[in-house]
Amino acid sequence: MKNHTLGYPRIGAKRELKKAIESYWAKNHAEEALDIIAKNIRKQNWEKQQQAGVDLIPVNDFSYYDQVLDLCVTVGAVPQRYQELIDSNFSELEVYFAMARGLQTENHDITAMEMTKWFDTNYHYIVPEFVQNQKFKLFSKKVINEYKEAIALGIDAKPVLISPASFLLLGKEKEKGFDKLDLLDNLLAVYKQIIGKLQNLGATYIQIDEPFLALNLSENEKLAIHKTHTFLRKEFPLINFITATYFDDVLENLELINTLPGAVLHIDVTRGDETQLGQILQSEFKNQSKILSLGLVDGRNIWKNDFTKSIAKINKAKEVLGADRVWIATSSSLLHVPVDLENEQKLDAELKSWLSFAAQKLDEVVLLSKLTTHPTHKDLLQFDENKQAIQERRESERIHKFKVKNRESFIKETDFNRVSAFKTRKELQKKALNLPLYPTTTIGSFPQTPEVRSWRAQYKKGSLSIQEYNQLLEKETRESIDFQEQVGLDVLVHGEFERNDMVEYFGEQLEGFAFTQFGWVQSYGTRCVKPPIIFGDVERLQPMTLEWTVFAQQLTNKYVKGMLTGPVTILQWSFVRDDQPRQTTCNQIALAIRDEVVDLERAGIKIIQIDEPAIREGLPLKRAQWNTYLNWAVNAFKLSASGVKDETQIHTHMCYSEFNDIIESIANMDADVITIECSRSQMELLDAFAAFKYPNEIGPGVYDIHSPRVPSVAEVVDLIEKAEKYIPQENIWINPDCGLKTRKWPETKKALEVMVNATQQIRNKVLA
Known part of the structure; x- marks a missing residue:
């Protein structure tokens, strides 16, 4: 055998x-x-x-x-735009990485290939590109x-x-x-x-x-x-x-x-x-x-x-x-x-x-x-x-908590719904927030420099006290708020410098999670994550993001978004216990996030983003099982988001998803604003939203953060104009594709300046 x-x-x-x-x-x-x-x-x-x-x-x-x-390169499925590199005697490896990340030099400016999820995993693959009569x-x-x-x-x-x-x-x-x-x-x-x-x-x-x-x-x-x-x-x-x-x-x-x-x-x-x-x-x-x-x-x-x-x-x-x-x-x-x-x-x-x-x-x-x-x-x-x-x-007794199981079992239908429909909320939020046409924002994180990562490592080793660590993070947060104000962003973020990973950070503060030192798993390219281990019933014992969000809000008169990871994404990007239905575990996480959302609103935070990039990847591979999954996944998001007043604006973010098949479920999530990855697909992903007549507001990503390349103002203007063909102007937000954690500050600053300048050009054109 x-x-x-x-x-x-x-x-x-x-x-x-x-x-x-x-x-x-x-x-x-x-x-x-x-x-x-x-x-x-x-x-x-x-x-x-x-x-x-x-x-x-x-x-x-x-x-x-x-x-x-690898297979694209092996069989010569190299898109035509990279031929100039081959003609310039770039090595095979240089061409390979240009396909993955794009390339921007004095002589070359080439976009990367599209990336999407590998079936229902959290691994991303590079999408092959095919043309008619293609030779291999x-x-x-x-x-x-x-x-x-x-x-x-x-x-x-x-x-x-x-x-x-x-x-x-x-x-x-x-x-x-x-x-x-x-x-x-x-x-x-x-x-x-x-x-x-x-x-x-x-x-x-x-x-x-x-x-x-x-x-x-x-x-x-x-x-x-x-x-x-x-x-x-x-x-x-x-x-x-x-x-x-x-x-x-x-x-x-x-x-x-x-x-x-x-x-x-x-x-x-x-x-x-x-x-x-x-x-x-x-x-x-x-x-x-x-x-x-x-x-x-x-x-x-x-x-x-x-x-x-x-x-x-x-x-x-x-x-x-x-x-x-x-x-x-x-x-x-x-x-x-x-x-x-x-x-x-x-x-x-x-x-x-x-x-x-x-x-x-x-x-x-x-x-x-x-x-x-x-x-x-x-x-x-x-x-x-x-x-x-x-x-x-x-x-094992450490797995089961009666209080948590009891709360999850008594969830009511009303817990899944906001007070009013989006049409009513939109008007109330417009009056309360008074944002300009095409509001600009980022997805959440800013570059985690080697210094920031070293502070966290030193703090964990005990060579930095909590007071010293917090002082350094406060300085970094202040600088990020100052930069966002200077560049002219409309809705700011605190930068998430205190966070290691968008799932690990929350798991570390929730009961029922465990963490590894070296449990790294590849997500894409050199991007690795350390998924938490959900071994028992999940419970929030205290606020998780309140302190840093409130600190950042006190530094500016502009709105600072509360930044949370959604229950489905925490579930999908963790190693999940296999002794109870995934739906039950997801509801437990949703209740913990709901408590955090309510605390942020009480503290005066008017805009709260609950990221759910993993909703699409959680789809069962068999279509016959989609409805069951989508019902409980969408309800888990709504459970996490629906404890606030109509005036509080709820955002969500999704990346690298094909939305056509699940657009109705995305609409059922009822987020006031959804931000999505769109730049590598040249806004093609908006087809689904337009065909469905998606009613809520959308922030289509206008530049690719997975590439170090900085777009031109003309490129971003072009993408915004493409977005206008799909979405009413009053429903469009402007943002990068995803969080900026893995990028470096120089390219981040240049790219955001380009994004804001392009947005201003579009505003001037509309108002002219």
Whole structure:
């Protein structure tokens, strides 16, 4: 019985890759130095899996920025605007990072590619761009070179490639009048080259990721997937292709799956329909020779695997298929979990005994293989330890709070609604706030400089007192308020210098949360987050943001927004307890945020923003389950926001979302103002709001904060004018795409000056 993993975290146990790349961007490291660090991380990852006893180890799961961007470069799907860099002899890596981040130099001014969420995770990928009759070519040999590295180290390597069909489905047509799936034949020709080279190097197993098999598919999409796998099998009959799907069950596409050639089918057993395994085993699959890879070890969460339940599923599969046709694996790539629990020295022993990070999940995969074949006495002792840990967590008194459960169970329908409808609130807010046409603001955070981060680190180590720390933060907050006033912003923010992360900051002040030292997970590029662990009932014991918001408001006569993270986003961006419905946990968080909103209003804060960038990403992958999720998610937001008077203006923020399918639910959130990412899509995202006749106010992002590039006034004016085609002038706010935490101050100041100047030009034009 073989075991394998679908991918391993590539950032390094202590974010070594992030630091190396950012040093390279800052021109402190040459490309060669970055390459050495990357090779070392790959070597460590492969050897870690080899030493754990993993049979087939993934190669090409490493990336400097994003695996979809890697594939764009590999197959030559490089948009035309980057051709000038290729013609100017920029290196492959320089072109790669320009595609991810944009490039602004004396000689070049090129925008970045669009970015969006990877299915229902908090990982972001670069969206491929396709044009009619697009040609592909082998542009980068990354996968081939990394496979060579692995076999030179004696690794039993399994190259990993996103399927050609899924790659096309992940992208966007940048011209009208054609279907991106029409490009499949052109793309397959390049895959033939890549796989041919891998086969010549000795590859016998190749993992083809086909995540769309877990989604609702059109007939055309099914045909593309079938054509892909038929082509690969025909061209490479000696290769054992592993068709890997994850994040949900495949039952809707089981008939298609049973017609696909290939040696191995991998399914995610941790998510989706509980009956999935049984239905596959009773389908035509049982009469085939194909191997079934069971994704039993959760690649998306950090709870210890329940071996008793997993072994029952393995034995069920073995009874039907035989031991030779069953493999054990992680459910998905381990990209979505922290690297190693052993690095955590501050988690208490009880909580730590319930957890499993990437390194521990390797041991779980291997041990499950042993326990269901020929277990040793040591293996059986580890099984007993696992059963004890699962039982102790289930019975622990620290998880359950009667007061919290009681309050959540008595939520009333009226708790979800504002006093008056938006039309009434709009007039009252207009009179109370007296803001100009096209009010300008930012999303919330300002740059967290190395100095700010060092103060926080020193404070946590005890080398700065709370008084000294607060004095430094007060100075930084004053300077940010002064800057915003000088540049001419209409609604200010305090800058969030006291906050480490938009979710972690709140979790640290709520009961039922725990935190790691090194539990970093990649969000996009070099952006890493440390998701909190929600292990118990959630309760707010005291105000969380009141002190800093009130301090900032006292520094100015302009309005300062209260800045909060919404309940759905806190839920989605945490590792969530799996012993009660997610809806229940979300309502508990919503009640805590509601208390904070009410406190801010009582303190005189007139505008309060409750960020919900994760609403869209929380959508189940199956459309049939959307309504159930959207109902409780929207209600959780409304529960958090509806305890205030009509005159208090509630904002929310969403980023990197396709809104067309959920626009009605966004309207049902009933926020007075919604700010959204729009600049990379050139305001295309506003189509949904216009078609729906969205009634409330909107702040479409007018410049891309994920790129260091500063837009011109003309660019911002152009985007505002595009927005005017979709939204009534009186409903438009002007803001960047997202928070500015990851940017540097010089570019931030220039970009905001440009934004305000462009807004003034538009105002002058309207008033002329």
